[in-house]
Amino acid sequence: MEFTSTRDDALRVGIEQALNSGLAPDGGLYVPTRLPDFDPAGFEPGLGLPECALQALAPYFDGSSLAARLDAICREAFDIPLPVTRLDDAGPAWMLELFHGPTAAFKDFAARFLAGCLAALHDRAGPDRTVLVATSGDTGAAVAAAFHDRPGFRVVVLYPDRRVSARQAHQLGAFGGNVHTYRVQGDFDDCQRLVKQALADRRLAARLGLTSANSISIGRLLPQTAYYAQASLRLVPGATGGGPIDVIVPTGNLGNALACIVARESGFAIGEIWLATNANRTLPEYFESGRYRGRAGIRTLANAMDVGDPSNFERLEWLYRVLKSGDDPRASRIGAESIDDETIRATIRDEFERHDRIVCPHTACAMALLGRLRKRGHDRPVLVAATAHPAKFETVIEPVVGRTIEPPEALAELLGRPSRADSLEPDYDALVRALDGLANNPANR
Ligand SMILES: *Cc1c(COP(=O)(O)O)cnc(C)c1O
Numbered sequence: 001m002e003f004t005s006t007r008d009d010a011l012r013v014g015i016e017q018a019l020n021s022g023l024a025p026d027g028g029l030y031v032p033t034r035l036p037d038f039d040p041a042g043f044e045p046g047l048g049l050p051e052c053a054l055q056a057l058a059p060y061f062d063g064s065s066l067a068a069r070l071d072a073i074c075r076e077a078f079d080i081p082l083p084v085t086r087l088d089d090a091g092p093a094w095m096l097e098l099f100h101g102p103t104a105a106f107k108d109f110a111a112r113f114l115a116g117c118l119a120a121l122h123d124r125a126g127p128d129r130t131v132l133v134a135t136s137g138d139t140g141a142a143v144a145a146a147f148h149d150r151p152g153f154r155v156v157v158l159y160p161d162r163r164v165s166a167r168q169a170h171q172l173g174a175f176g177g178n179v180h181t182y183r184v185q186g187d188f189d190d191c192q193r194l195v196k197q198a199l200a201d202r203r204l205a206a207r208l209g210l211t212s213a214n215s216i217s218i219g220r221l222l223p224q225t226a227y228y229a230q231a232s233l234r235l236v237p238g239a240t241g242g243g244p245i246d247v248i249v250p251t252g253n254l255g256n257a258l259a260c261i262v263a264r265e266s267g268f269a270i271g272e273i274w275l276a277t278n279a280n281r282t283l284p285e286y287f288e289s290g291r292y293r294g295r296a297g298i299r300t301l302a303n304a305m306d307v308g309d310p311s312n313f314e315r316l317e318w319l320y321r322v323l324k325s326g327d328d329p330r331a332s333r334i335g336a337e338s339i340d341d342e343t344i345r346a347t348i349r350d351e352f353e354r355h356d357r358i359v360c361p362h363t364a365c366a367m368a369l370l371g372r373l374r375k376r377g378h379d380r381p382v383l384v385a386a387t388a389h390p391a392k393f394e395t396v397i398e399p400v401v402g403r404t405i406e407p408p409e410a411l412a413e414l415l416g417r418p419s420r421a422d423s424l425e426p427d428y429d430a431l432v433r434a435l436d437g438l439a440n441n442p443a444n445r
Pocket residue numbers: 105106107137138139215250251252253254255256257304305360362363387388
């Protein structure tokens with residue numbers, strides 16, 4: 001399979017280059033030149049996640065040097081439990097629990113897959129590579145965990161100071177070794193802008209062997225299609241009674257939800273896809289008006305979704321304009337709705353009081369949207385993507401439910417370690433100085 005750029009349909013690169021460089025040379029995002037055409041009947045019933053991922057991802061790697069290693073990469077990356085639990089709700093509904101990986105958020109799947117690919121592509125004799133990642137909280141930890149102690153890689157994490165939870169901040173600075181963490185004095189969009197600028201800076205990228213691990217990397221997007229594929233195979237037709245499953249995805253940068261859209265458009269039995277955003281209304285407004293207006297992100301309780309200019313929007317637009325020959329995404333069974341902080345709190349409280357279930361603030365957005373859909377008479381089977389373990393957002397949840405939340409084991413282990421993050425101004429020259437400083441420090445070799 002070949003890959004092109006959202007900004008230049010004439011570009012053609014193999015998946016190796018798309019993975020290695022993160023961003024296309026013209027500043028666009030890499031996208032596959034076509035989508036696979038799967039028949040769910042071609043997947044063996046009861047297929048495990050790593051096996052399903054191998055089958056669902058193989059077409060993208062066809063003809064590449066990674067094809068022969070894809071099996072091993074999938075076995076390692078997707079070795080994470082993936083429960084699909086029944087929700088007692090007004091209609092048939094399930095929760096896809098994506099938070100049982102080492103850093104307790106869905107991003108573990110894709111970060112581990114990308115790390116496996118980049119490690120397989122890395123020339124051990126060559127210079128070290130620098131993985132640069134902007135995070136609104138969870139990406140940085142997932143990427144750091146996935147690359148921690150991998151020889152030949154250095155990880156640089158940028159997160160917006162004071163805009164992540166105390167546990168998230170601790171976790172981000174707790175890896176040590178080849179992971180370097182900076183608290184940027186700005187918001188997530190500043191972090192993201194710095195990363196994009198660095199990746200587009202060819203001299204810097206070459207000097208530091210820079211690559212991205214943000215959701216702008218195609219190596220993050222593709223593996224996320226695998227869990228939607230497997231969930232649809234598990235639920236359709238048995239549990240749904242034949243029809244496809246509608247999916248609600250908590251959405252910030254549109255990486256996770258776009259993977260769900262790609263899974264549907266490549267043949268898996270997924271029906272409507274609903275994007276649940278927090279008070280950042282860029283996507284809901286786009287789906288209402290057809291006009292896209294990126295802006296600065298505003299702070300909410302669901303901080304991993306505090307995004308005002310979702311980086312993957314460019315891919316969504318491209319997908320429909322080019323691969324779906326100009327279809328309007330808004331006419332393609334995709335909806336988006338915004339959930340405010342008050343509703344997030346009310347939903348967390350309600351889930352706890354009525355169902356004895358504690359959901360993270362992001363998952364609460366999706367649960368609130370499920371409630372709205374049911375009120376409007378939507379009664380078809382729905383899958384809710386649960387994106388993080390509630391223990392990562394204890395500062396939001398504990399006051400609402402009035403009890404403490406124990407972190408899962410892996411998270412507890414990180415929280416027990418010392419943590420360190422240096423302050424960084426939201427300024428490109430400051431970032432370049434920091435990166436060069438790390439690369440030139442023999443202690444970091
Ligand atoms: C990153 C994240 C999201 C948003 O995912 P996108 O792919 O950016 O849309 C939602 N919930 C949690 C817990 C996250 O960490």
